[in-house]
Amino acid sequence: MRNPSEELQDKEEEIKKLKELLELYERVSKLGEEELLAAEQTLNAQETTANLARNELIEMRDRFKGIGSERKTAILEIVNDREVPLPSLANKFEEMGKKDDYFYSDFFRMIANLDLPESEAKSLWKEIYNHAEGLSKQLGRSMNFVVALLDYIYLKNRLIENPKIVDIYSFEEIILNAVIDEGTGIYNRRYFNLVLNKEITRSKRYRRNFCLFILDLDNFKKINDSKGHAFGDDILKLVAGTLMYAFRTEDISCRVGGEEFAVILPETTKDNAKVAIERFRTYLRNSSKNDFGIEVTVSGGVAEYPSDADESSKLYSLSDAKLYEAKLSGKDRITYG
Structure with a gap:
């Protein structure tokens, strides 16, 4: 007792x-x-x-x-x-x-x-x-x-x-x-901002590089207008799920806008990032065609820390500019240069 x-x-x-x-x-x-x-x-x-x-x-x-x-x-x-x-x-x-x-x-x-x-x-x-x-x-x-x-x-x-x-x-x-974007189940813009700043600090401390991949769905407005918003919501969920599947566990996938997404790839060069990104694009094309009867494509831009930029705002702006360049060049492509 x-x-x-x-x-x-x-x-x-x-x-x-x-x-x-x-x-x-x-x-x-x-x-x-x-x-x-x-x-x-x-x-x-x-x-x-x-x-x-x-x-x-x-x-x-x-x-x-x-x-x-x-x-x-x-x-x-x-x-x-x-x-x-x-x-x-x-x-x-x-x-x-x-x-x-x-x-x-x-x-x-x-x-x-x-x-x-x-x-x-x-x-x-x-x-x-x-x-x-x-x-x-x-x-x-x-x-x-x-x-x-x-x-x-x-x-x-x-x-x-x-x-x-x-x-x-x-x-x-x-x-x-x-933290979580309610529409897709992955991280949202606010969490993205926190993690991006944190990754800058971490990479600077340990002298590591990382890549930021910004992507936007091609012709998403047409999909919404022709198929309806519920269908469009399902496509957004498909993109989010494919990001989680195609990239590594340590990569951070976020929805940062309406049909805009971002992936932070720690300790990754552009060459290695390209392998993962092209894998994601292939998975997305195949799964969207098989599950929804349409081929969903994305345009995007990639910037690397610290060779391209060493501040979060500059890194994001550069990736976003490369995304815009990919859109102007005909869509369904990623600008790495």
């Missing part, structure tokens, strides 16, 4: 973990550039962020696919609002519960990874709300709901052994708003 001092020590360790989670929550909830970088460091992503994070981010994205974007936003606003009084919060929940038959179950599935029937989720909400009221009375001040939720699920009731409340919320917010 454990003695009181051992139980107290365990309790203190749990509280320490809780504080660390809350600190993480506060950092990433701002979703600024500095906070994203801090989140990367906290998660030990550092030099291999794209490689380490890609599968986990997409897996978490898939986990929440059943929850509509409007409901996700409403739930994240609740979790992120640390000033709302408990009575006002109760009114918000009641209003949302009336609008949506599965609001309570989605709430706990999203922030606590608990899969509960709606009736049980609603009962759990009431229990946690009462717990928050009790804590508020004990402390003599209003208790933040997220803290009360953590205390109830993790420390008091132990509904789960390894709670993912704050860190899942943090990852999900990053996925939805800052």
Whole structure:
């Protein structure tokens, strides 16, 4: 049988973990550039962020696919609002519960990874709300709901052994708003900017080179106009999937515009980049023809660090200029020179 001092020590360790989670929550909830970088460091992503994070981010994205974007936003606003009084919060929940038959179950599935029937989720909400009221009375001040939720699920009731409340919320917010392009499932423009700057710094430090490949779908407007926007969306997903398949795990593929994509190829010369790019173009032609009955082509430009440019903005501008040159030269080609 454990003695009181051992139980107290365990309790203190749990509280320490809780504080660390809350600190993480506060950092990433701002979703600024500095906070994203801090989140990367906290998660030990550092030099291999794209490689380490890609599968986990997409897996978490898939986990929440059943929850509509409007409901996700409403739930994240609740979790992120640390000033709302408990009575006002109760009114918000009641209003949302009336609008949506599965609001309570989605709430706990999203922030606590608990899969509960709606009736049980609603009962759990009431229990946690009462717990928050009790804590508020004990402390003599209003208790933040997220803290009360953590205390109830993790420390008091132990509904789960390894709670993912704050860190899942943090990852999900990053996925939805800052990292993953919702239309294609690959990284978006904001993340591209972060990684490009980071790759410049890394390559400069270790005296390595890398290539930046910017590409744009040919005649995409015609595809949308003739086949419809839903068909066009499927083509964009095909391009994204082909990028992920054709390039290496350490290469970072991003959607940077409507039908414009970018790939960062670490420690790669233009000659080696050309091999991967031509493989991608072949895969894309074949798969689009087989799956959609049309041959999808791209135009693009490639620039190499540091021989072509040694700053992120100049490297991007040069790659983009080469893309424009490929378009003017008749499309379906890549400018490497």
